[in-house]
Amino acid sequence: MVVREAELSFDASAYGRYVADVYDETYAYLTPDSAVQVLAELAEGGPVCEFGIGTGRLALPLVERGLTVAGIEGSSDMVAGLRSKAGGDRIDVAVGDFTHTRVPGDFALVLLAFNTVFALPDQAAQVACFRNAAAHLRPGGRFVVEAWVPDPAAFRNGSALRPVRVAEDEVLLEAALLHPAEQRMTTTKVRLTAGGVHLLPANHRYAWPAELDLMAELAGLRREHRWAGWTRLPFGDDSREHVSVYRRADSA
Ligand SMILES: C[S@@+](CC[C@H](N)C(=O)[O-])C[C@H]1O[C@@H](n2cnc3c(N)ncnc32)[C@H](O)[C@@H]1O
Incomplete structure (x- = not known):
């Protein structure tokens, strides 16, 4: 869950x-x-x-x-x-x-x-x-x-994890929660590089x-x-x- x-x-x-x-x-x-x-x-x-x-x-x-x-x-x-x-x-x-x-x-x-x-x-x-x-x-x-x-079908039980970019020196993932009643998504991108881990949060009211x-x-x-x-x-x-x-x- x-x-x-x-x-x-x-x-x-x-x-x-x-x-x-x-x-x-x-x-x-x-x-x-x-x-x-x-x-x-x-x-x-x-x-x-x-x-x-x-x-x-x-x-x-x-x-x-x-x-x-x-x-x-x-x-x-x-x-x-x-x-x-x-x-x-x-x-x-x-x-x-x-x-x-x-x-x-x-x-x-x-x-x-x-x-x-x-x-x-x-x-x-x-x-x-x-x-x-x-x-x-x-x-x-x-x-x-x-x-x-918007693509709610990409979510399973209201959540999704997808690779945005995969390179030799960097992986960018997006973790997302869907709130369909309000057409909103809570997302945080996770950027992994030799320099460390960065979290990039963003809220979306989609349409x-x-x-x-x-x-x-x-x-x-x-x-x-x-x-x-x-x-x-x-x-x-x-x-x-x-x-x-x-x-x-x-x-x-
Ligand atoms: C995804 S970035 C895009 C930046 C740039 N347009 C580009 O294409 O690279 C979104 C930008 O919008 C700004 N932003 C988000 N909501 C805003 C608002 N309500 N009023 C003014 N700027 C806002 C953010 O601070 C950010 O710089």
Whole structure:
């Protein structure tokens, strides 16, 4: 029997407190090239605002392509990581919660990548996030959401343990508990390297793509594209993740 431990906090700075110091090395295997290519095309010259900008994994390559990028980030530890990198000082970042924090500007594109929409605690917060994204967009602007597709069948008796990455010098596992009544998952990634063991906890309030589409409608956004990933392959029955592009409904 799996014991359901006390819930972790869902506050906007929680993730970074545990993860900031190992975030870049843990996710170095995610090459951002296809995402950056797609985002640069969708931004049509920018400017871009990234919600949950983190240490700049996507934002810095976008800046390198000549786009103006701003961000909202809940964790000052993650922002410190961004600032320590070349070009990190060229990005305006507001430290706050992207459900309501505003940065000045009318943006061509707002980005919410890497499942971060599920970092919010409940449906109301996710709807608020869509509304805040819409409020940052200029007419015709786009909101891009990258997220996994929920898969409760991957859980046995409410729990799952899966390898995320297995390499000669690193093993990354994810232990997860499912709370289906509230569409929530409690997860902790366990990273094993010669340097030791790191625990990377994250809570998720998950939602199927159709629910995200409704949140977009509530915010005055219409779906323009849904792909199975940054390669822009068609989204289908077997897709385990999606990149969804929403556009302000008042666009031409
Ligand atoms: C999975 S990381 C993704 C970082 C970056 N976008 C990337 O793709 O590498 C999620 C980021 O969102 C931030 N975050 C989570 N919830 C937030 C919230 N409610 N408001 C602002 N930032 C938040 C975390 O601190 C973290 O930096």
